[in-house]
Amino acid sequence: MQHEASQKPHPSNPDSGEALRAARDILPLAIGVAVYGAAFGLLTAQAGMDGLEVGVMGLTVFAGSSQIVAVERLVAGAGASLAIIAGLALNLRLLLLTASVREIYAGRPWWQVILGAHLTSDENWALMLSRRAAGEIVGFWYMVGSGVLICTVWIAATVAGNIFATAIPEPRALGMDFAFTAAFIAIACTMWRGWSDALPWSLAILVATGVGLTSIVDTSFGIVAGGVGGAVLAGALGHD
Amino acid sequence: MTDPATAAGTAAIAITMAGLALGTISIRLVGVALGRSLPQRGPWARGLKALPGCLIISLVTVLLVQNGPQEWIAALVALVVACLTRSLPITMLCGIAAIYALRHSGLFL
Secondary structure, three states, X not given: OHHHHOOOOOOOOOOHHHHHHHHHHOHHXXXXXXXXXXXXXXHHHHOOOOHXXXXXXXXXXXXHHHHHHHXXXXXXXXXXXXXXXXXXXXXXXXXXXXXXXXXXXXXXXHHHHHHXXXXXXXXXXXXXXXXXXXXXXXXXXXXXHHHXXXXXXXHHHHHHHHHOHHHOOOXXXXXXXXXXXXXXXXXXXXXXXXXXXXXXXXXXXXXXXXXXXXXXXXXXXXXXXXXXXXXXXXXXXXXX | OOOOOOOOOHHHHHXXXXXXXXXXXXXXXXXXXXXXXOOXXXXXXXXXXXXXXXXXXXXXXXXXXXXXXXXXXXXHHHHHHXXXXXXXXXXXXXXXXXXXXXXXXXXXX
């Protein structure tokens, strides 16, 4: 029957096709992650961490910028509590990331919810949403497939950077520090839904600039404040 | 390559790793729970739907605010390329090439 033939398998079953496609799609971003991972590996060597510790940290935390900030705090002699607080403050935006894709977790067993949430990073979350904006039907297994690839690359690059610390070039000298800015600009372009986004996005830019410039804590609070500000305005303005 | 002047203690490293790992997965899961508890229609749902775009544009803004005119010009190049090609790898390549060229030219410092 036509109807049965076109039905997708139960959504809890792994969709390896979607996961593999996601892993392929995220490769350009993975190159940027590898460059940053190598640079972070250098920092971990300065902190006195060994390759095993760096690998375990990458696997269990999997939030690059917070790892960088926490280890940088340790190197600066701030102590474990301040290092954890600084890292977690940076990760507050992850709460908004996982909340904004709530539908991909619907009806899933608890272990899949934990797996998907743990593998949600700026890069694969943004990539998944941009593919959706372009009309593709992608969801949980897209997030998992791209997340596994990014996580693997992150661990490999950070451990390699830790072990071969002295041979790592500075990302800025190659212009590679701009890789993610360019990537997020491309992703923002595909996520523009039309002029109904103009006001919320403008407010987001204003708030992010204001908080980013003035924040005494960390510029990353500008991301959270801008995102929430724009979303609140969109909620207040629009019609269902 | 452990430098005794900067190396953190083994205990401090272990505590930081554990605290950051537990805290981060908690934040991610609280997000899932928060998303589930918000209504499917109305202002909350509209806000949540607009959230990703607003977060991305805020992220780009914060990245650019931290930098100067060279990065702003390279961002403009990336924006034009992104609008024309709709391609992630091409936009990344052109953005990196633009910032590389600008920095080595010494213009717009």
